[in-house]
Amino acid sequence: MLRVISIAIFWMCLSSTAYSQGNQSPKSSIGATVYQQYCMSCHQADGGGVPRMTPSLISTSYVTGDKKRLITILLQGLNEPIVVNDEEYYNPMASFSFLTDQQIAAVLSYIRTNFGNKSTAVSAQEVLQLRKQLSSKK
Amino acid sequence: MKNIVLLLLSLQISFFVTAQNAVALKLPSGFTSQVVTQEQGRVRHIAIAPNGTLYLKLERLRNGFGIVRLRDLNQDGVYEDSLLFGNYIGTGIAVKNHFLYASSNNAIFRYALDADFQPINPTAPGRLVYGLVDKGQHASKSITLDNAGNIYVNIGAPSNICQVEDRKAGSPGSMPCPILDSAGGIWQFSASSLDQTYAQGVRYATGLRNVVGLDWNNEVNDLFVTVHGRDLLFQHFPQLYDAKAGAELPAETFYRLKKGQDAGWPYAYWDQFKKKKILSPEFGGDGIKEGAPDAIEPLMGFPGHLAPNALLFYTGLQFPKRYRNGAFIAFHGSWNRNPEFQEGFYVVFVPMKNGLPTGEWEIFADGFTGKDKIMSPREAKHRPCGLAQAPDGSLLVSDDVRGWVWKISYPSK
Numbered sequence: 001m002l003r004v005i006s007i008a009i010f011w012m013c014l015s016s017t018a019y020s021q022g023n024q025s026p027k028s029s030i031g032a033t034v035y036q037q038y039c040m041s042c043h044q045a046d047g048g049g050v051p052r053m054t055p056s057l058i059s060t061s062y063v064t065g066d067k068k069r070l071i072t073i074l075l076q077g078l079n080e081p082i083v084v085n086d087e088e089y090y091n092p093m094a095s096f097s098f099l100t101d102q103q104i105a106a107v108l109s110y111i112r113t114n115f116g117n118k119s120t121a122v123s124a125q126e127v128l129q130l131r132k133q134l135s136s137k138k
Numbered sequence: 139m140k141n142i143v144l145l146l147l148s149l150q151i152s153f154f155v156t157a158q159n160a161v162a163l164k165l166p167s168g169f170t171s172q173v174v175t176q177e178q179g180r181v182r183h184i185a186i187a188p189n190g191t192l193y194l195k196l197e198r199l200r201n202g203f204g205i206v207r208l209r210d211l212n213q214d215g216v217y218e219d220s221l222l223f224g225n226y227i228g229t230g231i232a233v234k235n236h237f238l239y240a241s242s243n244n245a246i247f248r249y250a251l252d253a254d255f256q257p258i259n260p261t262a263p264g265r266l267v268y269g270l271v272d273k274g275q276h277a278s279k280s281i282t283l284d285n286a287g288n289i290y291v292n293i294g295a296p297s298n299i300c301q302v303e304d305r306k307a308g309s310p311g312s313m314p315c316p317i318l319d320s321a322g323g324i325w326q327f328s329a330s331s332l333d334q335t336y337a338q339g340v341r342y343a344t345g346l347r348n349v350v351g352l353d354w355n356n357e358v359n360d361l362f363v364t365v366h367g368r369d370l371l372f373q374h375f376p377q378l379y380d381a382k383a384g385a386e387l388p389a390e391t392f393y394r395l396k397k398g399q400d401a402g403w404p405y406a407y408w409d410q411f412k413k414k415k416i417l418s419p420e421f422g423g424d425g426i427k428e429g430a431p432d433a434i435e436p437l438m439g440f441p442g443h444l445a446p447n448a449l450l451f452y453t454g455l456q457f458p459k460r461y462r463n464g465a466f467i468a469f470h471g472s473w474n475r476n477p478e479f480q481e482g483f484y485v486v487f488v489p490m491k492n493g494l495p496t497g498e499w500e501i502f503a504d505g506f507t508g509k510d511k512i513m514s515p516r517e518a519k520h521r522p523c524g525l526a527q528a529p530d531g532s533l534l535v536s537d538d539v540r541g542w543v544w545k546i547s548y549p550s551k
Binding site for chain 1: 197273274275277303304305306307308309369370372373473474476477513514515516539
């Protein structure tokens with residue numbers, strides 16, 4: 001009995017976290033995987049964030065705007081109060097510089113083209129360039 | 139597991155209730171609920187005076203103010219008369235002996251109340267304490283008072299688990315954790331001296347990551363607290379914890395605290411299945427090794443990440459006898475159980491006697507979210523956050539999404 005219920009719970013979880021895979025290229029499915037593994041716990045399955053804790057990724061200027069600023073957030077993390085959609089956030093976000101250039105490009109392309117966002121993709125080349133720039137500044 | 143089955147069943151029932159009426163709560167039989175105020179903003183903790191005057195502490199200013207005073211002058215059961223004052227945000231609020239106490243995220247203020255429990259000078263409170271750690275994370279300062287002239291304040295650790303780099307995978311724990319000198323515990327101050335800082339306070343108990351619920355238990359004359367446990371076990375240690383373990387662990391905990399005690403954060407966490415203090419992986423743990431041998435054990439562990447935001451010992455005569463001296467705990471609900479559904483968002487009851495649980499915890503009030511399943515806390519219509527016991531023995535529950543307050547009663551037949 002318990003087993004049946006736990007399988008049922010598991011199945012419900014899976015089915016509700018599944019993303020609409022409709023028009024996604026293989027590249028954005030790498031992005032989806034990286035998102036689920038490294039971002040989803042805080043920014044949530046729908047990208048909407050957690051009230052008062054973690055900002056939303058839905059049509060924020062950080063996500064859809066300047067790519068350099070966005071890549072820098074992943075490479076260096078973010079640890080200063082920021083205002084997103086009229087709400088202040090304080091929790092730190094650690095750097096994700098341990099991800100490969102491909103993974104960073106894929107996850108950023110994913111968030112820029114999902115959750116209702118319609119922005120342009122980020123390439124691994126752009127990530128690599130910024131990584132070099134940032135490390136030469138140190 | 140039993141609890142999860144019960145939870146699913148109760149969620150199922152509450153779904154039908156809320157489908158009929160967006161406000162009705164799912165309660166044990168014989169209890170009723172009424173919404174006594176709505177749309178008051180981000181209402182965190184609440185306090186009620188012996189004459190029924192209700193005070194709400196806001197986490198976001200409304201028209202520049204952070205405290206709401208409510209009265210029911212026409213005695214129709216709904217609060218219609220309001221006064222806004224206090225130009226600071228915060229969580230903690232308490233009424234004791236004709237004083238109102240309220241906290242910002244770094245200070246505690248006191249307002250003298252007149253014979254009708256109204257603030258005599260709402261624009262000029264006395265500042266009891268200032269300069270408490272406030273780094274945004276876990277900054278809310280919950281307060282409660284004893285019967286000997288002391289006030290207790292939670293100073294949450296501005297950190298998940300005291301890593302060298304907070305919330306960064308692979309960053310080791312700081313040994314010893316420097317945060318504990320000024321946060322990660324409960325501090326005791328005089329409830330009447332002005333302008334105290336850490337130097338005048340006492341670190342009453344330590345090793346507490348972030349207490350949000352706390353109450354003085356007059357039956358046994360001790361402080362009791364509910365703690366928000368750590369995050370990111372699965373995300374940072376997938377080789378030790380699978381997603382399911384990361385959703386369930388560590389327990390949210392309920393402690394009775396005596397002066398000088400240590401509850402083990404960040405070195406260990408409570409595993410509610412093993413009923414052991416397990417060494418944190420940032421400090422060399424592997425999910426099995428025990429840690430913090432000198433730390434106290436909780437009275438009870440709840441499923442992980444449910445966020446116990448308020449604690450109240452019931453001393454009223456209105457509810458059936460088994461509720462007397464038991465604990466109500468308001469769970470704010472989780473954000474951190476992906477890929478599982480989020481859980482919590484209800485008020486729990488723990489039957490107790492002489493300061494010890496006499497049975498398992500049970501869901502007392504449910505249905506606040508207006509949905510039967512929640513993937514992300516953003517979907518919740520309301521989230522329980524504060525508790526107060528009304529003079530007639532009813533229980534009040536506040537919500538910090540939209541600022542509703544429910545009154546839960548047990549009408550006599």
